Amino acid sequence: MKMEKIFLQTFGKKEAASLFQEAANSPRKRKNYNLHQLPDTVQRFFNAMMPFSYVRPHRHLNPPKTETFVLLSGRVWVILFDDEGNIIEATLMDGKQVSVVDLLPGCWHTLIPITKSLTFEVKPGPYDPATDKEFAPWAPTEEETHLHHKTIRQWLATAKHKKRPLQGAS
Numbered sequence: 023m024k025m026e027k028i029f030l031q032t033f034g035k036k037e038a039a040s041l042f043q044e045a046a047n048s049p050r051k052r053k054n055y056n057l058h059q060l061p062d063t064v065q066r067f068f069n070a071m072m073p074f075s076y077v078r079p080h081r082h083l084n085p086p087k088t089e090t091f092v093l094l095s096g097r098v099w100v101i102l103f104d105d106e107g108n109i110i111e112a113t114l115m116d117g118k119q120v121s122v123v124d125l126l127p128g129c130w131h132t133l134i135p136i137t138k139s140l141t142f143e144v145k146p147g148p149y150d151p152a153t154d155k156e157f158a159p160w161a162p163t164e165e166e167t168h169l170h171h172k173t174i175r176q177w178l179a180t181a182k183h184k185k186r187p188l189q190g191a192s
Contacts, residue, residue, distance in 0.1 A: 031057050033068060038095075038140055041070040050164065051075035052135075058147060065147045071098070071135035076170040079103055079132040079158035082145065086127030089145040093121045096139025101181050103130040107160035112181035115141075130158050134174055134181075 037055065045053040051072035058066050071077075079101075082089060091100065093115040100123045102111040107130075113120055125131055133141070162169035 033057070038068075038070070041068060042072075042138060042140070045070040045072050045075075052077070058149070061148045063147050065143070065145050065149055067143055068094075069141045069143055071096070071133070071139045071141070073135055073137055073139075074171070074174055075135060076162075076164070076167075076174060077133045078164055079107075079130050079161045080155040081128055081130045081158075082155055083128040084156070085146075085153060087146045088125060088127055089131075089143065090122065090124045091115065091133070092142040092144075093117050094140040094142055096135055096137045098139045098141060099134040099136065099178065099181055100125075101132050101134065101177055101184075103132075103158065105130070107158060109177065109180045109184045111186050112184045113186045132161075132177070134178060136178075 033055065041053055041055050045051060052075045053070050055068040055070070056066070057068075058064060091098070095117070097117070098115045100113045100115060101109055102125075104110050113123055115121060115123060157163070162173055
């Protein structure tokens with residue numbers, strides 16, 4: 023039996039609404055919609071995130087992978103950390119001043135949606151769960167849910183003071 027190759031995929035309001043519903047019902051309060059197949063050389067996916075969902079800080083170091091976030095709706099903080107877990111930089115993707123963040127390989131980062139948010143993400147593949155990312159040892163795990171709210175509040179309080187100045191601003 024011959025498999026038919028799909029040459030065109032679409033994503034619109036109907037898919038976004040469904041993805042947000044799945045995110046709201048998910049214990050992690052976020053949900054991906056992949057355009058890529060796992061062996062593809064480029065990972066491309068939408069990520070629906072409910073407000074203040076926890077994304078454990080991680081990096082893509084081995085193998086090194088860049089990562090690009092495009093904000094489609096909502097407001098999302100992108101926070102960078104040093105190796106000890108100190109915030110070194112923060113950017114608010116708000117769709118007005120900043121809509122795209124591109125990260126170099128190896129930097130510890132997290133995303134904190136402060137409203138219901140939808141991003142489109144791109145990074146090199148293929149996807150291998152064993153090597154896709156390294157989680158920060160100094161951050162609460164996904165299972166330590168009792169620590170998430172307090173940790174997010176602390177990061178946001180610090181992020182506002184580490185906010186990156188807009189490029190071109192004097």
